Amino acid sequence: MATGADAQPPKSVLGRALGVLGAFSDSSPELALADIVAVTGLPPATAHRIVAELVAWGALERVGRGRYRVGMRLWRVGALAPIARTLREAALPPMQDLAAVTGHVVHLVVRDGFRALFVERLAGQEDSTVRSRVGRDMPMHASGPGKVLLAHSPPQLVEDIVARGLPRLAPGTITDAATLRSALDDIRRTGYCLSYQEMTEGVSTVAAPITDGEGRVVAALAVVVPASLSLQPFVPAVQLAAAAASRRLGRQPAE
């Protein structure tokens, strides 16, 4: 989200304030005023005034020595977003069951532009080395849930993602367009995705789509297992949990 020090800062006051919020990221969750100035390109006095107003409202909070983090009030507003309030609430009970039955990490993932975004992550029985985190994103082509979402996206998105390149992240990453298209066909045909060490070496996933009340694929559910295990036995449990989440999501009142 960082725009870089050489970017033109937005002209509107609100645009500048949103730029300050956007300076905080998964890799920089805590920033000094000087960092905010560097990322946004705002004059220090302007940045200081905006930060003070954001702190007063509760969008940011001061954490000592002139450092800032995102505040509780902004978290509360963000928790009103449909992916948190509707999707996550529908998916959570089946996710808990899937984590309890398999003992492995379980992910809930949605598409955010060209990337796949972790909406929820439940722990497995062992402290895992998977570097997933709620709010973090990853490439669409290099993971099981990413490919499930891609398989059910408009064809143009697949073309755009192929055109942007398919970088290798791990030994199993699909890096050529024909193999990716064939894998997406398989996902649409079978209703699930087996992904072998595509994002992280030593880690594989089994993923399945979650649909809303109109049958649209809105998310993917995945279980993360050591690459040494056979994946096929996890398929029924993942499909069952995804079906339970879909059913719960379809039942949600429109509000």
Add this chain to the structure above:
Amino acid sequence: MATGADAQPPKSVLGRALGVLGAFSDSSPELALADIVAVTGLPPATAHRIVAELVAWGALERVGRGRYRVGMRLWRVGALAPIARTLREAALPPMQDLAAVTGHVVHLVVRDGFRALFVERLAGQEDSTVRSRVGRDMPMHASGPGKVLLAHSPPQLVEDIVARGLPRLAPGTITDAATLRSALDDIRRTGYCLSYQEMTEGVSTVAAPITDGEGRVVAALAVVVPASLSLQPFVPAVQLAAAAASRRLGRQPAE
């Protein structure tokens, strides 16, 4: 968070934009432009311009027929808040274990001013009638986790909350100051709280404090059980889960 139509709208552009975000709430997660105008007291043209800029950035999203909800990008920024990124991540695995072992709803709660705020809620084995929801708040005096947090708050906060009144929410709500102070003493002495139908009729809770690396109580963990059950047998499991969360929280790098 609503300020009401008769409130003076803030003078700064940023203050007005924050007022628009603050118009969204747990009871009003989706608003039409006319609702936003009514809640903020902004002129319609100003509200429209602010909403358009918030939508363009991703803080809000349009959901058809001129209605708006909180957007995915604001959720992502909110997920960077320490209660989500540090506290919730530390507490989640023991919460999953507590929900799996007991089969009941599990809550993670922090203090937000004079109120207690649900940071996380895991499901029990049965569809529950508990009206808890992530991001929703409740009175401090009328629940187990609220009383745990109150027991470990500055004494002045207890006085302030008593002065604001102790309304009855359910048959078991503590409504007089002496009984409340005595209950808080018990919590500090025993290290846990049994709460009998204080917030919701038919529902009781067992709660225990979560401490950070410096031993400060930063949150409360609670299991929610039918009022017909004996609470004492749940105490060791809740205390153990709270201790595991505290240990994990103390291990977190400061970043």
